[in-house]
Every structure is written in structure tokens, then in C-alpha cells.
Amino acid sequence: MKGFGPVGSELACDGVLLREAAERFGTPLFVYSRSAIEEAWRAYEAAFAPVPHRICYAVKANGNGAILKLLAELGAGADIVSGGEMLAALRAGFPPQRIVFAGVGKTDEELALGLERGIGEFNAESEQEIRRLSRVAVTRGTVARVSLRVNPDIDPQTHPYISTGLREAKFGVPIGIAGDILRRSRSLAGVQVVGVQCHLGSQITDLAPLATGARDLAGLSRELLDEGFPLETIDLGGGLGVDYEGGAGADPAALAEHILPAIDGLPLTLVLEPGRSLVAEAGALLTRVLYVKENQGRRFVIVDAGMNDLLRPALYGAHHRVEPVQPRGAPRVEVDVVGPVCETGDFLARGREIELPEPGDLLLVRDTGAYGFAMSSRYNMRPRAAEVMAEAGVARLIRRRETFEDLIDTEV
Template sequence: MTTANNLPGAPFFGYRQGQLCAEDVRLADLAAEHGTPLFVYSQAAILHALGAYQRGLAGRDALICYAMKANSSLSILKLLAQAGCGFDIVSVGELERALAVGAAPQKIVFSGVGKTRAEMRRALEAGIGCFNVESEAELAVLSDVAQAAGRVAPVSLRVNPNVDARTHPYISTGLKGNKFGIAHEQALAAYQRAAALPGLRVVGIDCHIGSQITEAAPYLEALERVLDLVTAIEAAGVPLEHLDFGGGLGIDYAGETPPDAQDLWRQLLARLDARGFGQRKLMIEPGRSLVGNAGVCLTEVLYLKPGEQKNFCIVDAAMNDLPRPALYQAYHAIVPLGEAPHGEARSWEVVGPVCESGDWIGHDRSLAVQQGDRLAVMSAGAYCMSMASNYNSRPRAAEVMVSGASARLVRQRESLAGLTTGEIV
């Protein structure tokens, strides 16, 4: 159970003088000024999470590429670019967002199983650092596109090591049954083919086994399998400049205790050193672990609807704002903005206004609330705003970035007129 003393995102989110704050800003004040639903991010929390990776990789030739699918808000991208990050993208739209905040193209890697020819051409034109290729068919198309453009595409093959990350099946990516990557057993032949194609230059190897991983063991198992493969690939005459170990480190949603990024990399680097790969260039692609606990979604209680079997707390945030519960049956802590309770706590189903029975934010939550109260949905910095939609023709929420005692609006609330922009009757 989440209490005032163990909020996800602490110490950057917590109660001060009875009011929930982001850093030194009262969230109730932001809700009053900007309305709800409202996403609020802590700049210090993002930089603190990044700092754990930077300390863990200190002294190594390493590039941290933020997996921007987790949250592609320009203010967050700008903050991470200024802190030295590169970017892991999965679409040309993400490429343009990264370039818009001044990201160095050579620090961008392009992942994803379904890159189009147009996306490949734009990425080549921009001069990105690497394509993470996920199939032999993609190798052939990328070679053709690069040749037609008079360029050579730097490539890394994403290898599927068949390692169980022990996470939700929808966010597992390293098993044989997943759509991602090239099977471990086929990787050597794929590398030999890539090295023979005229439009490609092989530069590395990539591995990503899943998301919301809360233990070190799957990473260590995948590392050993990848290093075995590197040895075989290089013995076959295909040198690899960098090793890319992806992302996927989990965060605290409901009391999970994933390894600290600094400690995780201490363990991984020890294995790299032991096997003679310690001086190789490293790349990693963290996403959720940088921003997940750095954001909250503020919402207002519209109605309380007690029932014979369940009591419903209907709020103005919905599955279009916070898709993870409906999509993954995910848990987010839900807490009041004021610490003083309103009446006696009861068990509530916290649901949104969208016309779907699957539109729920939290099941069986003990809350002392009344109509008009405002709540905070915690750990909402990743895979919420980036997955938000206009379902039921609902405008997307506004976003605010907090730094110390200051707060600034970084995305305006979508207007009703904006919902029909681009449509032709």
C-alpha cells in the first residue's frame, strides 16, 4: 500500500505541510492554474535518474541514448540532450522531434521492426549514428535505399537472445515468440550477409530483452549470450565497434525494488571486464527508468457513485490519458493532493469518463474523497502522455515542468478546434 512515507518518485514528490508537492511546488496550485487532467514532471527527478547511469558508466566509452518512446515531450528531450544524452528512436516522427531540440544526429540510433523506405532515406539524410536492424529483409531494403541515396548506412543487428525478462508478456521483447530482433541462432549468418551488402557498414550488435525488468539476472544472462555471439561473429571476420545492451530497467509502481542503474552497470561491467570486452564502446537505451517516476497525472473527482457490489470514483482523467491500466492491467498509485482526509476511507474503483468498461485507473483503492477533490496518479512519466489519444474526441492534457520552486507550461492543453485540424468534410 502506498503511504505518504513511501510515494513513488520520492523525494522529488512528497507531502509538505499537508500538501503534495513536486519539488517545491504545490500540485494543487498547478491544478488550479492549468486545470485537469494535467501531467507534471520533476526536472530534478529526471536528472537524478540519469545520474545513476552516468555514474555507473563513468570512465567508459559509453553513450546513453534515451528511448524517447517512453515520453517524447520536447521539454524532456531538450533537458536530456543538454545533459549529454543521445536518442533511441523508432519512427521518423521521433527523429524530427529529436532534431528539433538540437540532438546531434550521430548520437541517434534508429530501432524498430518496420522502418519504411521513406524513414530510412530521411535518417540517412540526417546522418544518424546507427540503424538497429531487426530482420534480414530489412538489411536488403536498407542497403538498396542507401545505395540509391549515394550513402552507406551504419548498422547494428538486434539479436534476440531468447532470454525471459520475467515481465508482462506485452513488454517482453527477448523471447523466440516475440516479433523483435534476429534469432540468436541466425545472427552469425545475418552478420555475414550484412557485411557483404554494398550499402551497409556493420558497426555493432544490439540486444533488448524487455521493459519494466526488476532484477539483474536477465541482463546478466543476455550479456553472456551476446558476448558469446560477438566472439563468433568477429572470428568469422566481421568486426564490431560497439555493444548496445538496450534498456528496460524497471521503476517503482507498487513497491518494486529494481536494481539501481549504477549497481546494475557495476555488475555488467565486471562481466565485460572478465571476458575482455571492457574497453569496447558501449551504448544503452534507457527510457522508463529515466522518466517514469519523474511524472504524475493530476485529476479531479467528478462524481462518487456507490453501488451494491462496487463503489465508483469517477475522475476526469481516462484511458486516453493513462492507457497503461487498460493496456497492461498496470498499477499506478493514486493519492490525494491534500494529506488531510475528507471523511472515512472507502474502497473505490477509480474510473474515467470514457465509454468503455476497460476505462479504469485503479481497482479497489482505499481513498477518503469527496466530489471536487483532486488526486495524483503517480509514476505517470512514461508511456502515458506518449501513448495518449483522442478517443471519445477528448483533447490531450497539458504538461508542466517543475524545477525547484518554479513551474512552466511545456505543452498547452489541446483545444477542441485542434481535434478536427487536418480533417476534410
């Protein structure tokens, strides 16, 4: 069996019984299905096979080295946003020329590190950044390959915090002035303009805005190619959403249908930067029930995972399915599934009808492979969770649980 689903009367992942994983590794525990990640990768590769393309996995979604190594071995590139992500991607085996470096606030040190390591493309987010990159590259006697991030002012119809391609967002440069910035940058020493890029936002389920973005960027690319810019890439970012309600998963084929017509005939390599759609559904958070209590008619299931482990519900009001690992056929009741953190915003699910669990029961919080562990913290001095990769009936620890010593390790 691939991914998460029942084996007999209990839930498993890639043939690993989750009850046994919890007993062996403790909870809270992030569990990933290797086969589900591979399947998601293959869906992207198949969908974009008709055109020259490079799928650069957005490391921010989940930077565990085992997941990075798996995707690097499958042939992915990487999309990074910090020096830390750069070092993690290189350590996992991504060839530097397959790495794109995004981010509005790259420091001189990060730019220098990227140049030193031969990063394939710097997605610059302002004219100032291109000039700074030029200066850093000249100092080091090298040339940076630059792609300009363009803000096309398109509403991706997603949560405002993860809408990045709207006029008022901090990302990129307005599309109307992108051409002029590149014309001025052309003569700068130490930089070579190789492409244009955009990223509209994350968890995009209505694909029409992505088609519009592709058309806008293709138009700009044509204009620049006509002027003799030696462009090589058109980078349309990531953003493909997943169905957190458990319906059909992310669909790269539908994405291809929406964006490929726009770039038809362009002599460029299509770069994509998917994060969530490659790993979200391949991961789940395993947590144990500590207490069940009722306050003023509201029923609370208190579990050992909190907002420090999975921030998305508290941050975005995000929905994650919660299921019993060993259903006992108890009546379904409306509950709030909450963590031990001292904030009322510390919830994993609110007003959710689930089978009433008992203390000691295990619950599975689904679709947490992306922006789960990656956004976790040590808030309330809670050590961060362990992570496990399941494959063909075997569970492999890919990150040990933190200890109290880890929490104080950097104090001086």
C-alpha cells in the same frame, strides 16, 4: 525538495504546489520534476562511468520536446523508432551520431530520412531490412552504419505485451543465425556493420535475464571480432524496471553490476536504451474528482482523467499509486478510481484503499512520466492533457491542453 512529496499539508513537485498547478493549468495535467529526471540521468552516468558507454534515451517513453532537450543537454543520445521520433529528437538537439534507430517496420522513407540526417546507427531487425537499407543507401551514395538486433530467446519475467526478447516475438533475428546474416551482409554496398543489439523487454525487475542477454551478446561480439568485423558497439537495449509500489527506485548501479562483468575486456562502446527508468518516477498525473458514487456495493471515484490519458492500467492491468493532493483525514475505503470514457476497462486503479475523496478534490496518480502522455489518445473525442515541468518552485507549461479545434483540425 526534489520530486513529489508533501510541503506542509499538501503535495508538491519540485517546490510547486500541485493544487496551484491544477488551478493554473487545469486537469488532467501531467507534471514532471526536472530534478528527478536529472537525478535519474546522473545515476546512469555514474553507474556506467567505468566503461566507454552511451546512454540513448528511449524517446517512446516520453517524447515531450522539453524532456528531450533536457536529456540532450545532459549528454544523452536517443533511441528512436519512427521518423516522427527522429525529427523530434533532432529538433530537441540530439546530435544525429548519438541517435540509434530501432523498429521492426522502418519504411523506405524513414530509412532515407535517417541517412539524410546522418543517424548514427540503424538497429536492423531482419536480413531483409539490411538489404533494403543497403539499396536505399547506395541510391543516395552514402553508407549506413548497421547494428543487428538479435533475439536471444530469454524470458525477462515481465508482462507478456512488453516481453520482446522471446523466440515467438516479432523483434530481431534468432541469435543462432545472427552471425551468418552479418557474414552475408558484410559484402553489401552501402552498409557497414558496427555492432549487435538486443532488448529483452520493459519493466524488468529481476535483473538475471539481463545478465544472460549481456553474456549471449558478448559471446556473439567476440566471435565476430575474431573474424575481423570492425565492431564498435554492443547495445543491450533498455528495460530496467521501476517500483510502482513506491519502494526504492530504478537502480542503474544494480544493472551495471549485472551486465558489466559480461562485457569485460570487449573493445566496444556499451550502448543502453533506457526509457522508463529515466522518466517514470519523475512524472505524475494530476486529476480532479468529478463524482463519487456507489453501485451494488462497489464504490466508484469518477475523475476527469481516463484511459485515453493513462492507458497502462487498462492495457496491462498496471498499478499506479493514487494519493490525495490535500489529505483531509477521511476514512480509508476501497474504491475503483475510474475515468469518464465509455468502457468498463476505463480505470486508473481498481479495488484500491484510499482516503474517500469528495467531488472537487485533487488526486495524484504516481509514476506516470513514462508511457503516460506518450500512449495517450483522443478516444471519446477527449482533448489530450496539458504537461508541465516543475523546477525550483516554478511550473512551466511544456504542452498546452488540446482544444476541440485540435480534434477536428486534420479532417477534410
